[in-house]
Amino acid sequence: MMRLSTTALFLITATHLAAEDARQLDAHEHGVGQLNIAFDDGQIAMELQAPGADIVGFEYAAQSADDRAKVDAAVAALARPLDLFVLPRAAGCSVVQAAASLNSEDLHDEHDEEDHAGHDHAHDHEEEKHAEHAEEEHDHEAHAEAAGHTEFHAEYLLACADPAQATLIEFAYFDRFAGAQELEVQIISDQGATAFEVMRTAPTLDLRDMF
Ligand SMILES: [Zn+2]
Numbered sequence: 001m002m003r004l005s006t007t008a009l010f011l012i013t014a015t016h017l018a019a020e021d022a023r024q025l026d027a028h029e030h031g032v033g034q035l036n037i038a039f040d041d042g043q044i045a046m047e048l049q050a051p052g053a054d055i056v057g058f059e060y061a062a063q064s065a066d067d068r069a070k071v072d073a074a075v076a077a078l079a080r081p082l083d084l085f086v087l088p089r090a091a092g093c094s095v096v097q098a099a100a101s102l103n104s105e106d107l108h109d110e111h112d113e114e115d116h117a118g119h120d121h122a123h124d125h126e127e128e129k130h131a132e133h134a135e136e137e138h139d140h141e142a143h144a145e146a147a148g149h150t151e152f153h154a155e156y157l158l159a160c161a162d163p164a165q166a167t168l169i170e171f172a173y174f175d176r177f178a179g180a181q182e183l184e185v186q187i188i189s190d191q192g193a194t195a196f197e198v199m200r201t202a203p204t205l206d207l208r209d210m211f
Contacts (some may be wrong), residue, residue, distance in 0.1 A: 007061070028151060028187065030054065031181035034200075035085075037169075038188040039210070044093065044158040046081060052102065052150035054180040059150045074152060075100045077176055081156040086170040092161030100154035148180035167210075 002062045041057030052154050055071040055078070077084070087093045108184035162164055172179055185196040189210050 017048050026064045028149065031179065033180060033183050035183045035185045036188070037185065038165075039163060040054035042160055042163055043096070044156075044160060044163065046085070046154075046156040046158070048078070048152070048154040050152050050177070050180060050183075052152060055152045055177050058121075058178050059148060067129050071102055074177070075102060078152060078154045080107075081154070081158065084171070084173040084176060087160075087166045088159075088168055091163060093158045093163075093166060094160075095156065096159050097157040098154070099156075100152065102150055104150050167206065167208045169205040169207065171198055171205070174203045 027053045028049075028055040030051050033048060033054055036047045038045040055074045056062075057069070058067065060067075062068045062071045079098045080095075081098055082093065082095060173181065173183065181200050183198045185198050185205060187194045187196065187207065187210055191210055194210065196205055
């Protein structure tokens with residue numbers, strides 16, 4: 001019933017994922033993001049998509065210094081998955097890769113995905129891009145403004161010393177992002193795929209049955 005195909009794509013290539021993002025921007029529901037989590041041996045792969053409305057409270061192209069600062073701060077926060085999706089200390093998880101970006105309807109984001117792969121400092125990197133491609137960014141923003149929807153996208157790879165202990169996720173995400181109301185979470189493990197809805201009002205996910 002959930003979008004299993006999205007997770008499958010995410011596990012295969014980020015490039016296909018970018019195409020998937022493009023299709024979904026129109027359809028997204030403000031307040032509701034998607035989080036896919038795949039457990040594979042000692043690694044946990046995660047992918048987050050959330051409307052701009054959830055993350056920074058607006059979806060127009062950031063023009064003012066304030067708006068730009070909000071976007072930059074959000075991208076930086078999204079690049080720290082363990083601060084947003086808190087796992088039990090006993091699982092011993094650490095971040096191997098984290099990349100976050102803001103996508104508008106007009107995707108040069110295949111490009112972004114590749115640029116950002118493996119960088120913890122997506123924030124700094126994004127700023128460099130802005131400087132280098134000022135003209136291109138201008139077009140990008142004009143288009144986004146006309147279209148009216150943006151999404152933040154992040155991908156993470158975690159390594160866990162004892163992944164079987166990763167049985168509870170606390171969603172500090174909702175504390176950090178005031179516009180976020182719900183995450184549709186899909187967990188992929190040896191047990192198959194399971195869908196959950198995690199709400200702001202009950203921001204924890206108990207995964208003990210998954211192990
Ligand atoms: Zn929107």
